[in-house]
Amino acid sequence: MFRSRSGSWFGGSGSKPKNPHSLEHLKYLYNVMIKNQTVSESNRSLLVESLRSITEILIWGDQNDSSVFDFFLEKNMLSFFLRIMKQKCGSFVCVQLLQTLNILFENIRNETSLYYLLSNNHVNCIIVHKFDFSDEEVMAYYISFLKTLSLKLNVHTIHFFFNENTNDFPLYTEAIKFFNHSESMVRIAVRTLTLNVYKVGDEAMLNFIRDRTAAPYFSNLVWFIGNHIVELDNCVRADADHQSRGRLSDLVAEHLDHIHYVNDILCLSIDNLNEVLVEQLFQRLLLPLYINSLNKGQIQTKSGDRPMVSRVVSLFLLSQIFLIIHHKPLVVTILKLLINFEGNQIMPSGSNHESSVAIEDNITDEEKEQRMSSSTAVSSNSTSNLTSHLETILDCLDPAENDYEALFGLSLLYAMGQNRGVNEDQPFWNTTEWKSILIAKLVLLLTSACQMTSKIRPVTVDLAINLLIAVAIPNPPNHHGLDDKNLAVLEQAKEESIMVARTFFKSEDMFLELFEAEVNEIIKRPLQVEYLLQDSSILLPPTGTPMTGIEFTKRLPCGEVERARRAIRVFVLMRRLSLAISEEVETQLPLVCVQQCIKISDILDLNNSDLIACTVVNREGTRLRRFLVIDPIQLILVEPDSRRLGWGVAKFVGFLQDVEVTGDKDDSRCLHVTVHNSPTSTTFLSDRSPAHRLPQLAARFVFDDHIRCMAAKQRLSKGRIKARQRKMHLIGKILDVNTSTPSSPPPGTLHALRQDSIARTRHALLGRGVPGNLGISAAGTAFPSPFGIRPIVRCSCVLQTSSNNSNPSTFTLVRAPLGVVSHHVIISRSSISSMRIRPNSKILGQV
Amino acid sequence: MSYAYLFKYIIIGDTGVGKSCLLLQFTDKRFQPVHDLTIGVEFGARMITIDGKQIKLQIWDTAGQEAFRSITRSYYRGAAGALLVYDITRRDTFNHLTTWLEDARQHSNSNMVIMLIGNKSDLESRREVKKEEGEAFAREHGLVFMETSAKTAANVEEAFINTAREIYEKIQEGVFDINNEANGIKLGPQHLPSNANTPSGGASASQGGSCC
Ligand SMILES: Nc1nc2c(ncn2[C@@H]2O[C@H](COP(=O)(O)OP(=O)(O)OP(=O)(O)O)[C@@H](O)[C@H]2O)c(=O)[nH]1
Numbered sequence A: 001m002f003r004s005r006s007g008s009w010f011g012g013s014g015s016k017p018k019n020p021h022s023l024e025h026l027k028y029l030y031n032v033m034i035k036n037q038t039v040s041e042s043n044r045s046l047l048v049e050s051l052r053s054i055t056e057i058l059i060w061g062d063q064n065d066s067s068v069f070d071f072f073l074e075k076n077m078l079s080f081f082l083r084i085m086k087q088k089c090g091s092f093v094c095v096q097l098l099q100t101l102n103i104l105f106e107n108i109r110n111e112t113s114l115y116y117l118l119s120n121n122h123v124n125c126i127i128v129h130k131f132d133f134s135d136e137e138v139m140a141y142y143i144s145f146l147k148t149l150s151l152k153l154n155v156h157t158i159h160f161f162f163n164e165n166t167n168d169f170p171l172y173t174e175a176i177k178f179f180n181h182s183e184s185m186v187r188i189a190v191r192t193l194t195l196n197v198y199k200v201g202d203e204a205m206l207n208f209i210r211d212r213t214a215a216p217y218f219s220n221l222v223w224f225i226g227n228h229i230v231e232l233d234n235c236v237r238a239d240a241d242h243q244s245r246g247r248l249s250d251l252v253a254e255h256l257d258h259i260h261y262v263n264d265i266l267c268l269s270i271d272n273l274n275e276v277l278v279e280q281l282f283q284r285l286l287l288p289l290y291i292n293s294l295n296k297g298q299i300q301t302k303s304g305d306r307p308m309v310s311r312v313v314s315l316f317l318l319s320q321i322f323l324i325i326h327h328k329p330l331v332v333t334i335l336k337l338l339i340n341f342e343g344n345q346i347m348p349s350g351s352n353h354e355s356s357v358a359i360e361d362n363i364t365d366e367e368k369e370q371r372m373s374s375s376t377a378v379s380s381n382s383t384s385n386l387t388s389h390l391e392t393i394l395d396c397l398d399p400a401e402n403d404y405e406a407l408f409g410l411s412l413l414y415a416m417g418q419n420r421g422v423n424e425d426q427p428f429w430n431t432t433e434w435k436s437i438l439i440a441k442l443v444l445l446l447t448s449a450c451q452m453t454s455k456i457r458p459v460t461v462d463l464a465i466n467l468l469i470a471v472a473i474p475n476p477p478n479h480h481g482l483d484d485k486n487l488a489v490l491e492q493a494k495e496e497s498i499m500v501a502r503t504f505f506k507s508e509d510m511f512l513e514l515f516e517a518e519v520n521e522i523i524k525r526p527l528q529v530e531y532l533l534q535d536s537s538i539l540l541p542p543t544g545t546p547m548t549g550i551e552f553t554k555r556l557p558c559g560e561v562e563r564a565r566r567a568i569r570v571f572v573l574m575r576r577l578s579l580a581i582s583e584e585v586e587t588q589l590p591l592v593c594v595q596q597c598i599k600i601s602d603i604l605d606l607n608n609s610d611l612i613a614c615t616v617v618n619r620e621g622t623r624l625r626r627f628l629v630i631d632p633i634q635l636i637l638v639e640p641d642s643r644r645l646g647w648g649v650a651k652f653v654g655f656l657q658d659v660e661v662t663g664d665k666d667d668s669r670c671l672h673v674t675v676h677n678s679p680t681s682t683t684f685l686s687d688r689s690p691a692h693r694l695p696q697l698a699a700r701f702v703f704d705d706h707i708r709c710m711a712a713k714q715r716l717s718k719g720r721i722k723a724r725q726r727k728m729h730l731i732g733k734i735l736d737v738n739t740s741t742p743s744s745p746p747p748g749t750l751h752a753l754r755q756d757s758i759a760r761t762r763h764a765l766l767g768r769g770v771p772g773n774l775g776i777s778a779a780g781t782a783f784p785s786p787f788g789i790r791p792i793v794r795c796s797c798v799l800q801t802s803s804n805n806s807n808p809s810t811f812t813l814v815r816a817p818l819g820v821v822s823h824h825v826i827i828s829r830s831s832i833s834s835m836r837i838r839p840n841s842k843i844l845g846q847v
Numbered sequence B: 001m002s003y004a005y006l007f008k009y010i011i012i013g014d015t016g017v018g019k020s021c022l023l024l025q026f027t028d029k030r031f032q033p034v035h036d037l038t039i040g041v042e043f044g045a046r047m048i049t050i051d052g053k054q055i056k057l058q059i060w061d062t063a064g065q066e067a068f069r070s071i072t073r074s075y076y077r078g079a080a081g082a083l084l085v086y087d088i089t090r091r092d093t094f095n096h097l098t099t100w101l102e103d104a105r106q107h108s109n110s111n112m113v114i115m116l117i118g119n120k121s122d123l124e125s126r127r128e129v130k131k132e133e134g135e136a137f138a139r140e141h142g143l144v145f146m147e148t149s150a151k152t153a154a155n156v157e158e159a160f161i162n163t164a165r166e167i168y169e170k171i172q173e174g175v176f177d178i179n180n181e182a183n184g185i186k187l188g189p190q191h192l193p194s195n196a197n198t199p200s201g202g203a204s205a206s207q208g209g210s211c212c
């Protein structure tokens, strides 16, 4: 860091060459250095500036003039850096020196230049120099310097740093001294450096690392991970009231960092090193702390043993391991221990970890060695009559007073199921006899979740369904693994969920909004177990209050509205499951498919449509001349298309169901129209977006006269009611509620046409006849038995411009099962047609 | 050299957009890009003043570590501010912003201030990304935006300082938990309780030194 800009470069001394980038200038600087070998208050700045200039010339020379490096080498100029450093000259000079070196090594591009710089041992001398590391600035520049050097390592340069004869590798050994430094950035730099070192893959160097440093380094690493976990567990225990969430979430993130770091090392596939790492991890962390904690009551702990952690924490940590680490030797070992219980439990050693929780600074190396060897000793007492870990994990899924443990049991099973290390040819559970027990437990859990008063959180339901699908419905279209009894129970559970949802359908005013919001959430943000397990809030006992800031799906519902949301969510998830089992495609949700809607910039044929001219005045007072078009589901503002008479371009679209319209008491030609931001709208913003609460449109519509204004108001109000009725009717159908059929939309509209086309395709796909009524209600018909077996049909129905643009009123309906076959259906002309102009999109989107 | 706060920044973006040059330009003014010699660095620190308070900025460049997930993860988490840089003369660097942003949002703490930087504004003739596009992207994602040139130093100060100002304001509003150093903010010595008798770095260095 050079804070001061020095006005004249050398305090006005002597005749310096005009060109700052030249050999002459370097020679000149050499003389300056020779004359100022002792650092004093008066020449400090001069020296620092000279070193900086030398660096600049070297970088220039690297790119332009090799004679610069020859001179530098000949005069052994790097030794100046070292000589200055060795004089106790304060952190200011040290920082400047380190920064200069950083810049030098960072910007050198030629390998040869680099060799020149490294060719004598000066750099290693700088590395081992005892800087004042208590100065945070010195520390930061020093570790950055080491990291910069590590980025320059390769099979050639490694020999400048690692001396095979003396078994000396200061770059590495000095750096790992700081692996547990209190500054996170320093720790990260150390980790980066270690990874860069391992990556080089020089055999002699790796042998050195393994023989001389691996055991202590990895054991320290594992030791500190263990400390973190004990702290994490304490945090969970102490925090029944959700008070220290910040700390907890740091600890969870920290654990993930550790595991990712371990995984990054394992992924380098350095067998020598990995063996040591796996051994350390397994014997000193995974077995004694993670695995044995599952059934800790059964293991006699001596007073000196490392404390165990609670079962939820242990399940949680194991899930993270399986999600992140796919290194076969490690995960297979854990898996075997978890599922193949042979009454021969490996016990943790009786080692003395008296003060294992406290981080100690002052234990000697011998003490550490001792501890290490004692803890690697594993006794294999045969201890029968113990519950196996597998039983414990499966028992977590049993109905209990809450789903606290169930969520983690599920996540561990799910994580094991997707781990590449343990499922090489086929999912590991296929080879186990407990697969059917697992399925039965999942079915039972779901049954319980579908009850009105269930204490199972939506996220648990989602995960259970994901797991059931993974276990019971294999990818190739084999027969699913559910027997008739399970199928019947699931069908029953789904019926139950329908019943619960139905009670809210009748009682809840906002049911439509809630329903669409939940459906949208489920579609847009499918459960991702990796993300779920990054969320520390699930480690705390389930709570019902939203005041904790915990997401709705990860807690119990609070109040009537949330109970309705839960009911809807559970129903939609169960519906998904049943469709997955019968290998059917969802055709009814979401209620409005985006492809069916008119979008901004669509060009519409408006001949024969009802158009009402108006002036739209928005909040800022901008006035726009537009035509108002009211489609059965949408409000559209169009501008005439200059190229074709009778056609218009959609400038704004909103859903009628979200429209709020009021008259103006002072102006009978004027309406105030607000289109709220609804979950249906394509531009629906997530809660996180600042624009979330803003309506899509809030404007004044001024019409030509009172009559037109009245007509518009009536059509908007009626349109809103009808749009909502129609959707409620669709939901009613899905929930098997008897509702009176709403009046069908006027024939010949775009809406009807679209529903028609979808109905046709669907029925065609299923090889059935087209039922008489092609209106909306056809699309709303539920399949008779969702649990029946049907062929896989994944299709996307999209409306697309016909390839023949000269006939724009023709629609092509493209069906693309898995994107292979496309099927064109020509639908006859209608009064309003939409033509979508999109560059090179063959298939516009998936339903 | 005492400060009221220390803010840790990271600097991210595609390779070649000028991250290292921006960093050096901000932390060390004496490397003037003369004779087409542009120099960069991956770490730097500098003191600035906001509201009469001394604030130290530490900037960590993350280049070259993308291969290691654990490293990127931790970097994001440890920072209070991030400069997300693209090159206005290369559209692809602009197109990749979404990916960078997703990554940043996923790993960072939710209060991290992200500043979007369109760098190389001196190369107007080769511009591929309009300033308006940068502005629109920033608006859409709630970022602060600025075009800079590490070559002419235009707006470089402002970019780093405005980010600091925003972090500072968040501290004033009480959004940041300043006692949690994992957030990339550190209180200066004068803010620490008086019983802290050891210099902040001392204990840690010996802790690190004792192992291996
Ligand atoms: N004209 C001009 N060139 C610049 C500017 N900033 C950087 N450059 C040039 O762009 C190139 C890349 O700059 P760097 O700072 O190394 O880029 P980086 O983002 O650090 O790249 P990586 O370290 O590979 O991720 C160098 O050749 C610089 O000279 C600028 O503002 N204007």
Ligand SMILES: [Mg+2]
Pocket: B019, B020, B021, B040, B061, B063
């Ligand atoms: Mg760089």
